[in-house]
Amino acid sequence: MLKKVFLSAAIILCFVSSAIAQELTTIKLLPPDIKGGKSLMQSLQERKTSRSFSTKKLPLEVLSNLLWSACGINRPDSGKRTAPSARNWQEIDVYVAMEEGLYLYNAKTHVLEPVLKNDLRKNTTAFLQPSRSSVANAPLQLIYVADYAKISFDANDEDKKGYSFADAGFIAQNVYLYCASKGLATGVRGMVDREALAKDMKLSDKQKIVLVQAVGYPSE
Numbered sequence: 612m613l614k615k616v617f618l619s620a621a622i623i624l625c626f627v628s629s630a631i632a633q634e635l636t637t638i639k640l641l642p643p644d645i646k647g648g649k650s651l652m653q654s655l656q657e658r659k660t661s662r663s664f665s666t667k668k669l670p671l672e673v674l675s676n677l678l679w680s681a682c683g684i685n686r687p688d689s690g691k692r693t694a695p696s697a698r699n700w701q702e703i704d705v706y707v708a709m710e711e712g713l714y715l716y717n718a719k720t721h722v723l724e725p726v727l728k729n730d731l732r733k734n735t736t737a738f739l740q741p742s743r744s745s746v747a748n749a750p751l752q753l754i755y756v757a758d759y760a761k762i763s764f765d766a767n768d769e770d771k772k773g774y775s776f777a778d779a780g781f782i783a784q785n786v787y788l789y790c791a792s793k794g795l796a797t798g799v800r801g802m803v804d805r806e807a808l809a810k811d812m813k814l815s816d817k818q819k820i821v822l823v824q825a826v827g828y829p830s831e
């Protein structure tokens with residue numbers, strides 16, 4: 612009898628959690644618009660770290676171009692990306708924390724896959740942001756996560772960590788340059804509570820948070 616009750620409760624729980632996950636749907640991104648924006652030299656001239664953001668959301672077109680610039684596929688024949696990657700491991704996953712929830716950028720299909728329905732940005736403790744800081748206003752927090760399962764078995768711990776930081780750094784710089792070219796505000800951060808954030812994101816022990824990068828419009 613007790614077994615039956617537990618079984619029914621487990622089935623109900625499965626239905627409820629899959630219904631919640633279903634509420635967050637895949638975001639199909641637009642193809643990259645490779646024209647427009649400021650020149651590379653002008654973007655380099657204007658690249659900077661911002662720490663004040665408006666709460667204004669990014670339109671789909673901007674979100675699409677931003678993620679493609681970050682580490683989208685620029686050579687479909689080989690599946691290689693806009694950012695280089697040590698031994699082409701492509702171990703950095705770009706998670707996108709927005710008001711609606713947490714998404715994962717899938718470069719192959721150029722979509723944002725739903726991960727969690729919670730607004731992780733609200734956990735200012737995990738992001739080590741004083742609640743008065745307007746970094747918390749940013750509509751996007753990009754979270755660069757190294758998936759050690761994608762790194763070949765012969766790499767030692769120093770290589771895994773070093774290459775992951777380098778690879779995430781290239782992605783972050785692509786984001787910096789895209790933002791400079793479009794007048795957006797951005798700032799990369801290493802100071803985050805990785806343990807708390809990993810818990811919020813429900814990461815596995817092979818997934819290591821490397822850096823976080825806020826993106827949005829500059830505050831007025």
Ligand SMILES: Cc1cc2nc3c(=O)[nH]c(=O)nc-3n(C[C@H](O)[C@H](O)[C@H](O)COP(=O)(O)O)c2cc1C
Pocket residue numbers: 658659660661662798799800801802803
């Ligand atoms: C790996 C790395 C980690 C950083 N971590 C933080 C951080 O935790 N908090 C922060 O406010 N800025 C952080 N920054 C931004 C630097 O403070 C910023 O790049 C530096 O002051 C130079 O300013 P600029 O980017 O405008 O040239 C980080 C930058 C890098 C490259």
